[in-house]
Amino acid sequence: MRIGVFTSGGDAPGMNACVRAVVRSAVSKGHEVIGICRGYQGLLEEDFFRQADGEPLMRLRSVSHILQLGGTVLGTSRSELFRTKEGVKRAADVLRKHRIDALIPIGGDGTFRGAVELARHWDGRIVGCPGTIDNDLLGTDYTIGFATAVHTAVEAVDKLRDTAESHERLFLVEVMGRHSGFIALWTALAGGAEVVALPETHTDVPATVEHLKTLKSRGKKSIMVVVAEGDELGGAAILDDELRRAGCPFDTRVVLLGHLQRGGTPVPDDRILATRLGDFAVRSLDRGVGGMMAGVVRGELVLTPFEETYARHKAVPESLLDVLQTMAS
Ligand code: F6P
Numbered sequence: 173m174r175i176g177v178f179t180s181g182g183d184a185p186g187m188n189a190c191v192r193a194v195v196r197s198a199v200s201k202g203h204e205v206i207g208i209c210r211g212y213q214g215l216l217e218e219d220f221f222r223q224a225d226g227e228p229l230m231r232l233r234s235v236s237h238i239l240q241l242g243g244t245v246l247g248t249s250r251s252e253l254f255r256t257k258e259g260v261k262r263a264a265d266v267l268r269k270h271r272i273d274a275l276i277p278i279g280g281d282g283t284f285r286g287a288v289e290l291a292r293h294w295d296g297r298i299v300g301c302p303g304t305i306d307n308d309l310l311g312t313d314y315t316i317g318f319a320t321a322v323h324t325a326v327e328a329v330d331k332l333r334d335t336a337e338s339h340e341r342l343f344l345v346e347v348m349g350r351h352s353g354f355i356a357l358w359t360a361l362a363g364g365a366e367v368v369a370l371p372e373t374h375t376d377v378p379a380t381v382e383h384l385k386t387l388k389s390r391g392k393k394s395i396m397v398v399v400a401e402g403d404e405l406g407g408a409a410i411l412d413d414e415l416r417r418a419g420c421p422f423d424t425r426v427v428l429l430g431h432l433q434r435g436g437t438p439v440p441d442d443r444i445l446a447t448r449l450g451d452f453a454v455r456s457l458d459r460g461v462g463g464m465m466a467g468v469v470r471g472e473l474v475l476t477p478f479e480e481t482y483a484r485h486k487a488v489p490e491s492l493l494d495v496l497q498t499m500a501s
Contacts, residue, residue, distance in 0.1 A: 179278045211277075211279070216259060291463060299461055346401055347433060348434070366387065
């Protein structure tokens with residue numbers, strides 16, 4: 173079988189570990205692997221990975237020492253052309269031209285929506301791996317890159333706590349998550365934040381200010397507020413304004429972590445998850461599977477139809493919100 177592998181959408185730490193796993197697993201089973209550069213855009217442009225000697229197939233050694241690298245050695249993109257019907261048809265033609273039998277896309281919901289469209293015009297099989305820091309896909313407990321993004325954000329919160337404590341300040345730390353509060357909630361819990369603002373929940377500003385006044389009266393010197401970029405108010409800067417106007421008793425500062433959370437060397441959990449899923453995707457293709465995402469649910473490897481991975485919002489666990497509130501009371 174000739175398998176094409178690519179990374180698409182926002183890069184996520186651990187994507188390289190997944191590419192490595194796909195190549196090693198596929199080559200060891202006697203398959204050929206074509207590395208497609210820059211996601212769907214690279215596929216449309218026939219931009220394929222090449223060895224130094226010009227050979228287009230990836231070898232076992234093509235993926236040496238990439239396990240620990242952040243970003244993606246194959247590059248990535250958000251392709252506007254591929255969103256069009258003409259683009260999808262052209263991509264299918266490219267796959268036929270290069271006699272590719274199966275694809276392993278590594279990405280998030282946009283990548284899998286694209287895979288579903290592609291499958292309407294191409295009869296090869298597609299098994300995807302969830303690569304996104306957002307952890308917003310159903311069919312897996314965690315996505316590749318989430319653990320590293322949280323680790324990075326928690327490191328930042330820990331550092332900010334030092335200066336917040338010294339100056340008796342409140343920091344609003346904005347983390348990624350346009351539609352999903354997973355990074356914010358996990359960062360808040362691990363960073364001991366007093367307040368979290370998520371896209372999934374209502375932020376009651378007057379009640380929050382009252383809570384902050386109580387904490388101040390009890391001698392609390394520093395406050396960390398973790399805000400998802402897509403919280404209902406529209407991010408940390410707006411929430412900061414609202415808190416001030418409502419009489420926030422602390423001097424405040426805003427820090428946007430932004431794309432810092434996407435880079436960096438993947439933590440071991442992401443490397444292991446990526447390795448298991450890349451290998452499982454190849455083994456699934458071997459068994460004749462198609463149209464599915466590989467995931468891990470409660471420790472077990474599972475397959476979920478692409479459409480189900482993004483059909484509904486993946487809810488943040490309410491029990492963890494309760495724990496956070498208890499810790500911050
Ligand atoms: O989906 C991953 C993600 O990092 C989101 O958390 C964030 O909202 C978005 O990508 C940012 O996208 P871009 O890199 O295109 O600005």
